[in-house]
Amino acid sequence: MSDEERRDSLADQAAAWVPPWERPRQPDPATPVPSAAAPAEAAETVSADEEAAETRGADATGEAGEAGRAGVPPRAVGGRRRVTAAPEPAPELSDGELRGALEAILLVVDEPVSELVLAQVLEQPAERIGPVLDEIAAGYTAAGHGFELRRAAGGWRLYTRPEYATYVERFVLDGQSVRLTQAALETLAVVAYKQPVTRSRISAIRGVNCDGVIRTLVTRGLVEECGTETDSGAFLYRTTTLFLEKLGLNTVDELPPLAPFLPDDVEELADATR
Structure with missing residues (x-):
């Protein structure tokens, strides 16, 4: 063979050469050739397996999310969801x-x-x-x-x-006196009927300074602060639930009216103090 013929033969072989990754795959003689229905069955099997895997993944994700919201670690969530029974209602008493x-x-x-x-x-x-x-x-x-x-x-x-x-x-007393003083009783009465009321208003009604008496009543739990006056900013006082409890009242509306205890010349006295 001449040199020219050899070159032509090599050129033809190079032109006809196909890379290995593009060559058709040869069947393995030991592997049986599936029938025409086999590819469809295999595809259905793969689809069913993929769907089952997706379902398991979704269930696991949902259970893990529920466990996370409930404060349970994800590893505690098993394949079977636990159902907690509702507490039974208490039996009705006769x-x-x-x-x-x-x-x-x-x-x-x-x-x-x-x-x-x-x-x-x-x-x-x-x-x-x-x-x-x-x-x-x-x-x-x-x-x-x-x-x-x-x-x-x-x-x-x-x-x-x-x-x-x-x-x-x-x-209860056994000879011991634990009663409020007259000044404390008068101040407590003013608070009860005029509440909410400031200390200056109480002092004006009683005619004497009542700061010490107010502190005593607050300490004993009969009077308490309930805000401030809008104009002056002074503290307002009212009676407490302990006061109602001691008097056996449900609300301050049950206090007896003052009219029967007022003197007949109350209007004249009021005019005189103005």
Whole structure:
């Protein structure tokens, strides 16, 4: 073969050469050739596997998100979701049981307790508490007990009856006087009927300085600050729930009217002080 023929042969081989990555893949003789239906079945199997994998991933992601919002680590979330049973409602007490439970609580309270608090403690409907308390109060009155159940300061509490106050006072005080002074009683009365009121207004009504008396009443919990006056910025004072409790009142609206205690010439006295 001449040199020219050899060059032509090499050129033809170079032109016909195909890179390995572009050559058609030869089937493996050991691998059986699938039938015409096999590609479709394989495609369906792959699609089903992919769909199952996506579903598992979505469930895992959702459970992990729920666990994260609930404060549970993601690793605690298993393949099966745990369902927590709702707490069973408390059994409804009979009238006798409810009456006994209310009496037991009222014997140990140190301040008036509201119907809502009693309903929450006993896990009973709030609408049942009021009628039973009214029934208990009526029963104590009809039986003539030395104590009674009545509303005071927005709640309910047991109190001794007024006709036995002398004996109770003798037992509690035991010769010791813990009463308020006359000045404190007068100042407390002014606050009760004029509230909210400033110290300067109280002093003007009483005719003497009442700063020390106000501090005493605040210390004993009978009077408290309730803001400031818009014009002067002076502190305003009002009575407390302890004041209502000590007097056995539910609201200050139950205070007795002042008219029967005023002198007949009150208008003349008022004109004279102007």
